[in-house]
Amino acid sequence: MDMRFLRFAAALFLLSMAARADVVTQISRPVAQVGQPVALVYRFINTPEPENMPEPSIFVPGDGLAINFQGANRQSNFSFGFSGGRIQNNSESVIEFNYSVTPLRPGKFTIPGFEVRAGGQQIRTKPAVLEVVAPAGYVPPATVPPPGAARQPMQALPVPPQPQRGGADGEAFFGELVMGAKTAYVGEVVPVELRFYFRGDLPLSNLQPPTFGGDGFTAVPLGEPEQTEQMVSNTPYRVFTFRSAITAVKTGEITIPQIKMPGTVISAGAPPGIDAFFDQFFRNMPIPGMGRQEQIEVTTREKVLQVVPLPKDGRPANFSGAIGQFTLEATATPRKASVGEPVTLQLSVSGRGNFDAMASPVLTADEGWRTYAPKEDFTKTDAIGFGGSKKFDFNLVARSNRTATPGAEFSYFDPSKKGYVTLTSAPIPIDAAGRETAGSDQDTLPPVSAAPAGPQAAPAAPSADDVASPAASMGKASAFGFVPQLRSPWFLRINLALLASFALALPILLWLRRRAFKKVQTADLEKTLRQARATLQQTSDRSEFYTAAANFLQAQLEMSHSQSGSVPDTVAELQRRISNPIERRDLESILARRDELKYGGGAGGGLDPEERRSVAALLDKFAAHHE
Amino acid sequence: MNKIFLGLLASLFASSLFAATGDPAARFEEANRLYAEKDYAEARNSYEQLALDGATNPAVFLNLGHAEYRLGRPALAAINYRRALALDPADTAARSSLEHVQRELGQPAPGMGFAEVVGKYISYDLLALIGSLLFWAGSLLVVFAVFSARKQTGLLALGVFVALVGATAVAVSWAGDSRIALEHISVVVEETEARSAPADNGQKLSDLKKGAPVRVIAARDDWSLVRLPIGVDGWIKSAALQPVLPADLPPSP
Numbered sequence: 001m002d003m004r005f006l007r008f009a010a011a012l013f014l015l016s017m018a019a020r021a022d023v024v025t026q027i028s029r030p031v032a033q034v035g036q037p038v039a040l041v042y043r044f045i046n047t048p049e050p051e052n053m054p055e056p057s058i059f060v061p062g063d064g065l066a067i068n069f070q071g072a073n074r075q076s077n078f079s080f081g082f083s084g085g086r087i088q089n090n091s092e093s094v095i096e097f098n099y100s101v102t103p104l105r106p107g108k109f110t111i112p113g114f115e116v117r118a119g120g121q122q123i124r125t126k127p128a129v130l131e132v133v134a135p136a137g138y139v140p141p142a143t144v145p146p147p148g149a150a151r152q153p154m155q156a157l158p159v160p161p162q163p164q165r166g167g168a169d170g171e172a173f174f175g176e177l178v179m180g181a182k183t184a185y186v187g188e189v190v191p192v193e194l195r196f197y198f199r200g201d202l203p204l205s206n207l208q209p210p211t212f213g214g215d216g217f218t219a220v221p222l223g224e225p226e227q228t229e230q231m232v233s234n235t236p237y238r239v240f241t242f243r244s245a246i247t248a249v250k251t252g253e254i255t256i257p258q259i260k261m262p263g264t265v266i267s268a269g270a271p272p273g274i275d276a277f278f279d280q281f282f283r284n285m286p287i288p289g290m291g292r293q294e295q296i297e298v299t300t301r302e303k304v305l306q307v308v309p310l311p312k313d314g315r316p317a318n319f320s321g322a323i324g325q326f327t328l329e330a331t332a333t334p335r336k337a338s339v340g341e342p343v344t345l346q347l348s349v350s351g352r353g354n355f356d357a358m359a360s361p362v363l364t365a366d367e368g369w370r371t372y373a374p375k376e377d378f379t380k381t382d383a384i385g386f387g388g389s390k391k392f393d394f395n396l397v398a399r400s401n402r403t404a405t406p407g408a409e410f411s412y413f414d415p416s417k418k419g420y421v422t423l424t425s426a427p428i429p430i431d432a433a434g435r436e437t438a439g440s441d442q443d444t445l446p447p448v449s450a451a452p453a454g455p456q457a458a459p460a461a462p463s464a465d466d467v468a469s470p471a472a473s474m475g476k477a478s479a480f481g482f483v484p485q486l487r488s489p490w491f492l493r494i495n496l497a498l499l500a501s502f503a504l505a506l507p508i509l510l511w512l513r514r515r516a517f518k519k520v521q522t523a524d525l526e527k528t529l530r531q532a533r534a535t536l537q538q539t540s541d542r543s544e545f546y547t548a549a550a551n552f553l554q555a556q557l558e559m560s561h562s563q564s565g566s567v568p569d570t571v572a573e574l575q576r577r578i579s580n581p582i583e584r585r586d587l588e589s590i591l592a593r594r595d596e597l598k599y600g601g602g603a604g605g606g607l608d609p610e611e612r613r614s615v616a617a618l619l620d621k622f623a624a625h626h627e
Numbered sequence: 628m629n630k631i632f633l634g635l636l637a638s639l640f641a642s643s644l645f646a647a648t649g650d651p652a653a654r655f656e657e658a659n660r661l662y663a664e665k666d667y668a669e670a671r672n673s674y675e676q677l678a679l680d681g682a683t684n685p686a687v688f689l690n691l692g693h694a695e696y697r698l699g700r701p702a703l704a705a706i707n708y709r710r711a712l713a714l715d716p717a718d719t720a721a722r723s724s725l726e727h728v729q730r731e732l733g734q735p736a737p738g739m740g741f742a743e744v745v746g747k748y749i750s751y752d753l754l755a756l757i758g759s760l761l762f763w764a765g766s767l768l769v770v771f772a773v774f775s776a777r778k779q780t781g782l783l784a785l786g787v788f789v790a791l792v793g794a795t796a797v798a799v800s801w802a803g804d805s806r807i808a809l810e811h812i813s814v815v816v817e818e819t820e821a822r823s824a825p826a827d828n829g830q831k832l833s834d835l836k837k838g839a840p841v842r843v844i845a846a847r848d849d850w851s852l853v854r855l856p857i858g859v860d861g862w863i864k865s866a867a868l869q870p871v872l873p874a875d876l877p878p879s880p
Binding site: 471476486 | 651652655659662681682683684685686687689690692693696704710713714715717719720721723724727728747750751752755756759763766770774775776777797800801804806807872
């Protein structure tokens with residue numbers, strides 16, 4: 001029975017071995033930040049035990065990853081089943097090799113595959129790809145280490161593969177202070193990270209942000225922490241990372257004190273105020289958010305920073321305290337300026353360092369220019385203001401015609417080179433017109449940029465050092481001197497003369513207007529007469545004939561007034577002006593005939609030629625007498 | 628030959644002498660030379676003489692202000708910078724120098740108001756001239772439209788508009804021209820006290836520091852009634868005042 005069972009098991013094992021042998025490469029996340037460890041697992045499935053797995057580390061070209069062997073696990077799973085009347089076995093043998101991968105710098109890395117021997121055969125692992133990004137406030141390491149230097153100034157925060165303390169025995173929580181350097185210069189900005197580790201299964205509540213500070217240094221206030229997960233000695237931890245930077249203000253040994261992060265842990269059990277009798281109940285049936293609250297305080301260890309003074313040798317005269325690594329760029333707008341128009345020279349200092357203490361670059365070759373205190377604007381490229389760009393806008397006004405802006409110099413101390421560096425910016429060609437000036441040295445404004453300028457320097461404020469330069473030429477005289485044109489006698493005389501002219505011209509204008517008006521009215525009446533006369537000669541309709549005759553009569557009477565509409569009552573006017581009763585009666589009969597034909601509905605029809613002649617003669621006679 | 632040469636030299640000397648005493652530009656250069664040699668008193672006299680002779684160049688008053696400043700008379704310097712600005716509101720050198728001197732005197736510097744901004748772009752004299760021309764041109768159009776035999780509504784509207792624009796330009800010129808504003812302004816050139824009456828035993832109203840500008844309302848004997856910065860009127864000794872725009876430029880005390 002036993003022999004049969006063993007043969008059966010061996011057959012199953014051989015079947016499983018032959019079934020599907022494989023090696024799988026797994027990386028816990030494809031993208032990680034610098035210093036954020038990720039897990040790398042080589043899983044050998046249904047293969048014999050690999051004999052030469054790399055321990056303790058895997059070599060990766062480029063030196064950007066630190067890979068450390070964490071241990072191996074072995075598992076064997078057997079399962080049986082019947083399907084279609086046949087035995088189905090699902091046995092699996094898995095051997096896992098765990099590594100922790102800690103990125104040391106940003107980039108895209110490929111962990112190459114490698115060959116291992118397993119059971120007399122060569123098995124090749126598959127490569128794994130990890131993309132590493134820089135976190136906020138990341139400082140890349142100096143590329144050229146100073147000879148004999150105890151450290152690399154301005155280097156990246158040292159990223160330990162594992163925390164320097166805790167975690168080995170599954171400690172519930174611990175903190176650590178990671179400092180970018182152990183030695184710094186006075187005024188140098190040293191990036192630091194405060195990392196607080198909490199074991200993954202710890203029920204955290206009400207974490208308070210730590211307070212960071214101490215004697216002998218200033219610190220950038222802590223912002224929001226970055227929250228990540230990290231395996232420490234095979235134990236998962238939640239990591240809260242606060243980024244800051246310290247600046248030593250005195251030489252000697254400076255102690256960075258313990259930094260404390262208080263919080264509360266809720267453990268299973270009866271909440272406060274509930275009888276201990278129920279403790280076991282709550283332990284067995286934990287309710288989220290309810291339990292025993294325990295105050296905790298996570299602390300970092302003290303650290304010591306050695307602070308040395310800046311060297312005096314080689315210190316440039318215009319060095320004003322900038323420490324770091326910087327570049328200088330200059331632009332000028334506009335490129336063409338008229339007299340008095342300011343030109344803005346923008347000097348941009350970019351890089352990493354103590355921007356807070358940075359004074360403006362110094363202008364050079366600024367003869368012929370009036371310079372004003374620059375306006376400053378800082379744009380940080382990380383959370384702590386360690387990297388960024390500071391712009392200095394100098395307003396310049398040309399005193400005399402200039403073809404180029406002033407140049408600029410900016411001196412700083414480079415800790416990586418342990419020496420001073422002076423950056424220069426050449427004058428920028430422009431075309432600026434200016435007033436000619438006397439070149440008295442005494443009256444030349446000193447370059448404002450030579451004086452330390454605070455971050456709140458007033459824009460375009462005139463220099464407080466001296467009055468402007470004296471004018472070298474008399475220039476153009478003011479046309480009216482101190483008497484404004486409004487008060488000049490000739491201006492007043494001309495305006496008074498114009499006013500008087502208008503006043504005097506008023507009667508003449510009125511007369512002219514009346515005359516012109518009469519002319520227009522007369523022309524209208526003449527037109528009416530012409531039209532009436534034409535109708536009298538041409539029409540054969542009696543009604544039209546008498547209407548035209550009445551119009552003629554009306555217009556002829558109005559001609560004497562030279563205004564149309566001036567005779568409202570034609571009959572009364574005829575009585576007033578025609579003394580001959582027969583003529584008056586005949587003329588009135590024309591009007592009466594017109595009204596009769598128009599309103600009375602009397603006989604119209606054709607016009608008798610004799611009637612036309614007699615009426616026309618009567619009107620001609622009237623016109624002849626009243627022209 | 629020698630006689631001809633001597634005669635030529637003599638005529639050259641005479642012409643140069645004439646140039647030095649007659650030509651304002653040459654006299655200005657001479658004053659600048661004195662200034663550069665730090666003979667500020669002589670330079671100041673030369674600049675002032677140019678001004679008294681009727682020079683209306685802002686540069687003369689700018690340099691006169693500088694000379695007064697170098698001689699330790701910032702209040703007089705401020706007056707001359709104001710004069711330079713009255714002649715050319717766009718003179719940045721005079722403005723920055725005035726601001727510097729006013730700061731030194733503990734007095735507020737005149738700011739860049741609307742009038743100064745307008746004055747940077749157009750002369751108030753030119754604005755007055757253009758405004759006047761527009762006003763009369765508009766008025767002429769109005770007259771033509773009103774006295775026309777036929778109705779001229781469009782022409783009337785155009786005339787009214789042009790006349791209004793012209794009148795506005797003249798009004799802006801009147802309101803903005805600092806020469807008009809400065810007509811009654813004097814500057815305190817020596818610290819003094821303002822009193823309620825034109826007498827030494829009058830009640831003291833306030834102290835006036837050097838460089839303070841005041842508006843002169845009236846004058847009686849040796850006293851001037853001025854509008855004080857505190858808003859009330861008081862009497863101060865006329866000798867302590869220097870008008871910004873006098874009829875002529877008197878010698879400084």
